[in-house]
Amino acid sequence: MPAKYHIHPKPTPPKHKRIGKYAIIDWREDCSACHNCVKRECIYSVYNDERDRLQKTVQDYVDYLYECKGCLCCVQSCTKGLLTQQVNPEYLEMGDDVWTADIISSTWYQAETAKVPVSGAGYPGPFRGPGFDSILTDMSEIVRPTRDGIHGREYISTQVDIGRKPMKLEFNPDGSLKTDFPAQVEIPLPVLFNMMPWHAPSVNVSKAIVDTAKALGTLAITNEPKLMSSESVIPHIPEQAKDDPAITARMAQWSDCKDVVARIKAVKEKNPDLVAIVRLPLGSASIPRALELAKQGIDAFHVYADWQGVVGNNGKPQHISIAVREIHQAFVAAGCRDEITLIASGGISLAEHVIKTLLCGADLICADVPLMVALECRICKNCTKGILCPIGLADVDHDYAVQRMVNLMSAWHSQMLEMMGAMGIREARRLRGEVGRAMFFDDLERECFGPVFGQRKAVEA
Amino acid sequence: MAITVDPHRPIRPDHDLGLSVPKREVKPAPDRWRNQLGKYRVWRYEELCKKCGKCAEICPNGVHVRPEGYAGFVRPLESKCTAETCKKNGTYCVDNCPQKALRTEVLPLYKSLGDFRWTADLILSTWHMAETGELPEGELESEVGNSGGGFDKIRFKFPENGQRTNPDEISTAIPLNRREDGRPKITIDLPVYGGGMSFGSVSPVTILSKARAATAWNIFSCTGEGGYIDRLIPYKDHMITQVATGLFGVREETIRRARIVEFKYAQGAKPGLGGHLLGDKNTPAVAAMRGAVPGTSLFSPFPFHSVYSIEDHKKHVDWIRHVNPRALVSAKVSTPIDVDMVAVGSYFAGANIVHLDGSYGGTGAAPDIAKKNIAMPIEYAIPKVARFLVEEGIRDEVTLIVSGGIRTPWDMAKAIALGADGVVIGTPEMVALGCIRCGKCESGKGCARGIATTDAEMVKKMDIEWGTQRLINMLHAWRLQLVDILSRFGMSDVKELRGRTDLLRHLDYEEA
Numbered sequence: 001m002p003a004k005y006h007i008h009p010k011p012t013p014p015k016h017k018r019i020g021k022y023a024i025i026d027w028r029e030d031c032s033a034c035h036n037c038v039k040r041e042c043i044y045s046v047y048n049d050e051r052d053r054l055q056k057t058v059q060d061y062v063d064y065l066y067e068c069k070g071c072l073c074c075v076q077s078c079t080k081g082l083l084t085q086q087v088n089p090e091y092l093e094m095g096d097d098v099w100t101a102d103i104i105s106s107t108w109y110q111a112e113t114a115k116v117p118v119s120g121a122g123y124p125g126p127f128r129g130p131g132f133d134s135i136l137t138d139m140s141e142i143v144r145p146t147r148d149g150i151h152g153r154e155y156i157s158t159q160v161d162i163g164r165k166p167m168k169l170e171f172n173p174d175g176s177l178k179t180d181f182p183a184q185v186e187i188p189l190p191v192l193f194n195m196m197p198w199h200a201p202s203v204n205v206s207k208a209i210v211d212t213a214k215a216l217g218t219l220a221i222t223n224e225p226k227l228m229s230s231e232s233v234i235p236h237i238p239e240q241a242k243d244d245p246a247i248t249a250r251m252a253q254w255s256d257c258k259d260v261v262a263r264i265k266a267v268k269e270k271n272p273d274l275v276a277i278v279r280l281p282l283g284s285a286s287i288p289r290a291l292e293l294a295k296q297g298i299d300a301f302h303v304y305a306d307w308q309g310v311v312g313n314n315g316k317p318q319h320i321s322i323a324v325r326e327i328h329q330a331f332v333a334a335g336c337r338d339e340i341t342l343i344a345s346g347g348i349s350l351a352e353h354v355i356k357t358l359l360c361g362a363d364l365i366c367a368d369v370p371l372m373v374a375l376e377c378r379i380c381k382n383c384t385k386g387i388l389c390p391i392g393l394a395d396v397d398h399d400y401a402v403q404r405m406v407n408l409m410s411a412w413h414s415q416m417l418e419m420m421g422a423m424g425i426r427e428a429r430r431l432r433g434e435v436g437r438a439m440f441f442d443d444l445e446r447e448c449f450g451p452v453f454g455q456r457k458a459v460e461a
Numbered sequence: 462m463a464i465t466v467d468p469h470r471p472i473r474p475d476h477d478l479g480l481s482v483p484k485r486e487v488k489p490a491p492d493r494w495r496n497q498l499g500k501y502r503v504w505r506y507e508e509l510c511k512k513c514g515k516c517a518e519i520c521p522n523g524v525h526v527r528p529e530g531y532a533g534f535v536r537p538l539e540s541k542c543t544a545e546t547c548k549k550n551g552t553y554c555v556d557n558c559p560q561k562a563l564r565t566e567v568l569p570l571y572k573s574l575g576d577f578r579w580t581a582d583l584i585l586s587t588w589h590m591a592e593t594g595e596l597p598e599g600e601l602e603s604e605v606g607n608s609g610g611g612f613d614k615i616r617f618k619f620p621e622n623g624q625r626t627n628p629d630e631i632s633t634a635i636p637l638n639r640r641e642d643g644r645p646k647i648t649i650d651l652p653v654y655g656g657g658m659s660f661g662s663v664s665p666v667t668i669l670s671k672a673r674a675a676t677a678w679n680i681f682s683c684t685g686e687g688g689y690i691d692r693l694i695p696y697k698d699h700m701i702t703q704v705a706t707g708l709f710g711v712r713e714e715t716i717r718r719a720r721i722v723e724f725k726y727a728q729g730a731k732p733g734l735g736g737h738l739l740g741d742k743n744t745p746a747v748a749a750m751r752g753a754v755p756g757t758s759l760f761s762p763f764p765f766h767s768v769y770s771i772e773d774h775k776k777h778v779d780w781i782r783h784v785n786p787r788a789l790v791s792a793k794v795s796t797p798i799d800v801d802m803v804a805v806g807s808y809f810a811g812a813n814i815v816h817l818d819g820s821y822g823g824t825g826a827a828p829d830i831a832k833k834n835i836a837m838p839i840e841y842a843i844p845k846v847a848r849f850l851v852e853e854g855i856r857d858e859v860t861l862i863v864s865g866g867i868r869t870p871w872d873m874a875k876a877i878a879l880g881a882d883g884v885v886i887g888t889p890e891m892v893a894l895g896c897i898r899c900g901k902c903e904s905g906k907g908c909a910r911g912i913a914t915t916d917a918e919m920v921k922k923m924d925i926e927w928g929t930q931r932l933i934n935m936l937h938a939w940r941l942q943l944v945d946i947l948s949r950f951g952m953s954d955v956k957e958l959r960g961r962t963d964l965l966r967h968l969d970y971e972e973a
Binding site: 022025043044069070071072073075076077078079080081084085086087106116117118119120121122123124125126127128135136137138139140141142143144145146148150350351352356415418419421422423436437439444445447448449451452453454455456457 | 610735828962
């Protein structure tokens with residue numbers, strides 16, 4: 001058995017003011033400054049800071065906007081009823097429909113503590129949602145045992161392979177291997193790091209991403225020329241590149257173009273151990289092209305949706321989960337799914353999305369925006385408009401950035417183990433296309449509610 | 462401080478300790494906090510107010526109070542305000558104040574309270590039920606939440622001008638043992654009982670309040686996996702002993718004293734994962750009960766490593782039978798894709814009660830990723846399992862109990878109409894005791910509101926008598942609602958409602 005995979009997290013507090021969900025509002029005008037002030041009783045000590053500072057200057061009240069956990073004890077106990085609670089308006093403004101404030105906040109927590117977010121009192125969210133939220137994962141009990149992996153009793157492997165896999169091995173009469181074993185790269189986590197979808201990050205940030213990849217044993221796709229010497233880099237070669245650089249990396253990624261096969265062949269002649277990835281947009285239109293490229297010997301495909309997980313698909317927008325299922329099934333139908341590697345990216349913002357994308361048919365995924373959020377990005381998208389970044393991301397401290405991203409991936413890894421353990425799967429490789437361990441809400445409605453309630457109304461787009 | 466348990470020490474009933482014997486009667490149990498929360502905030506401008514008393518006269522809810530002998534009013538009792546209704550009925554104090562000294566607004570806090578499943582209205586209406594024992598009236602939406610699916614989209618098709626049955630003649634009792642296996646025929650007076658919350662996850666006050674309310678209503682409560690505390694012994698006829706994967710506190714005597722023993726194979730809060738008590742909550746008393754070291758985090762394994770098949774499950778059932786031949790056996794399972802097979806298998810292994818725990822419920826601390834993604838909501842599992850039990854011809858020999866997202870008496874009635882015999886509740890009990898669902902049950906010393914905590918100081922925030930009464934009141938209101946639903950359908954027994962999916966409609970489905 002290979003050595004267990006370990007990530008080394010370390011608590012890394014944020015550098016900027018956090019944006020918390022709850023705000024306590026304090027109407028001070030009627031305060032009688034009583035000695036048994038409820039602020040002393042706060043079990044989270046939210047007000048302690050204020051008490052110390054109040055002695056110096058009367059006006060200096062604290063921001064409780066992150067630390068308040070919304071227990072309402074002070075609100076309900078204040079002698080004169082001067083406190084109330086509100087959802088922080090700044091919190092509500094963060095993110096959008098896909099990258100919700102809750103996801104951003106949870107990602108910050110994971111990047112800070114490397115812990116799995118835990119809470120009590122059941123699931124508070126909507127019954128179902130669009131995209132990934134229309135998929136549930138299975139669990140096993142009694143007849144199909146789970147894997148007890150998270151606390152180390154059973155080892156759950158998250159390792160995946162990238163590259164072409166021979167369907168059979170042939171041997172010479174003397175017993176030696178006759179099959180030319182194709183190049184393969186093993187990574188311990190089904191996550192590669194992607195280039196950022198909005199614009200190229202600064203060299204500083206790119207370097208932090210590459211170093212994070214190195215710390216985790218995975219690889220980062222980049223087109224930053226200054227970083228090409230790192231062993232943890234997957235160089236990205238755009239369509240318009242005139243000559244392919246002499247590639248020394250283990251893997252490289254080409255944008256799809258007319259002569260991509262010939263170009264890859266030329267590079268592979270010089271570097272036969274190279275695993276070549278071709279980057280294609282997701283959507284039905286790309287499927288024939290992908291199949292054709294697979295026939296011509298391309299090892300791996302990086303199929304992408306936009307940063308919110310939407311696939312254009314000729315005016316009929318699709319979610320990445322559906323598009324990945326389509327291309328996976330097309331490869332299965334063509335009989336070559338086991339030979340190639342499918343890497344999916346776009347709109348993957350939580351650990352559960354990794355598992356669900358794999359269940360839909362990808363071998364591994366590429367993470368992009370979550371890495372930025374780990375560095376306290378708020379997805380305000382000021383950078384795309386040429387406005388100053390509120391957190392000065394470009395000049396981020398290198399060690400801090402690496403540790404925050406390592407922490408996030410550590411939390412993702414733990415959460416993947418939780419989900420895989422519950423499913424009874426102990427190999428990330430076996431998640432691929434395993435829709436039998438996924439439950440789709442539409443199917444559940446049809447199977448469970450159909451016989452009871454009849455015909456479901458057409459869902460509005 | 463280790464607790465040494467003398468096995469021969471007589472257990473004194475709680476009324477010897479100055480506690481009342483729990484009775485099935487409604488008594489007012491107001492919020493234990495000084496400022497009770499409601500939907501509105503009421504402002505009185507003292508400079509303008511001439512203390513004429515018009516507002517106190519007109520208010521139907523007693524918001525404006527002038528204590529006898531006083532010239533001025535006390536701070537308005539905002540939580541009782543029903544401004545919107547008053548506006549319609551002409552009893553709106555703001556419109557009627559000659560001085561224009563009053564103003565109302567929706568409390569900003571009301572907008573921040575609750576979530577999709579437990580809206581602010583559901584929390585406030587549960588508090589109302591727990592305080593008064595009556596059904597919430599007026600403005601609160603007390604039937605459904607805002608989750609956009611499942612129970613929140615299912616409605617009853619009540620007959621128009623149907624013959625109502627007399628509420629006094631309606632039975633809400635259900636049998637728990639429907640097999641002819643020689644074990645006692647236990648009947649409970651409501652089709653609902655309390656879920657397992659372990660000593661360690663919640664305070665002894667919470668556990669005892671639950672047990673006492675269960676005793677009053679002749680239903681059950683459950684020990685959870687943290688062991689059987691001695692103070693529960695006077696209520697042993699209404700306690701289920703839970704045997705969970707950690708086997709904490711499972712001893713011969715705790716199984717012998719139970720009328721029902723529950724195997725927790727999985728739980729809806731974290732399907733596929735084991736229980737997890739963080740070190741901070743593992744106080745010496747908790748550790749003594751669990752046979753563990755104080756301050757360490759306690760992970761229950763998942764699954765039972767002795768059960769890898771239905772035959773193994775039968776071995777478990779036989780083990781309980783051997784220790785206590787009189788106990789009913791309940792198998793608590795979660796809702797995987799093959800939940801119907803698991804349920805039928807549990808029956809054939811000898812279980813009397815099959816308890817399905819759906820994925821959106823649970824009270825305990827659990828990874829967010831598990832709460833949201835793993836296993837199916839109970840709304841899907843009930844018709845799926847009920848149908849399969851009918852097809853297998855064993856529906857009338859199994860008691861199908863469901864839980865995991867039952868928030869209101871409406872959810873309970875809908876679950877029964879979908880095919881369950883009864884339900885188990887956890888979160889509604891917590892909310893009745895003052896939970897506001899902040900979800901911070903696990904951090905540090907636990908619950909800030911003194912419900913899910915083991916810290917000696919925090920536990921004092923709640924009183925057993927008060928907690929008992931809140932739960933008794935809530936169950937009374939739940940029964941009222943259930944009886945009203947049955948009455949509108951012209952039924953006289955809750956057993957008639959079981960599996961009547963024809964009485965339900967789903968807003969997302971075409972009308973038949």
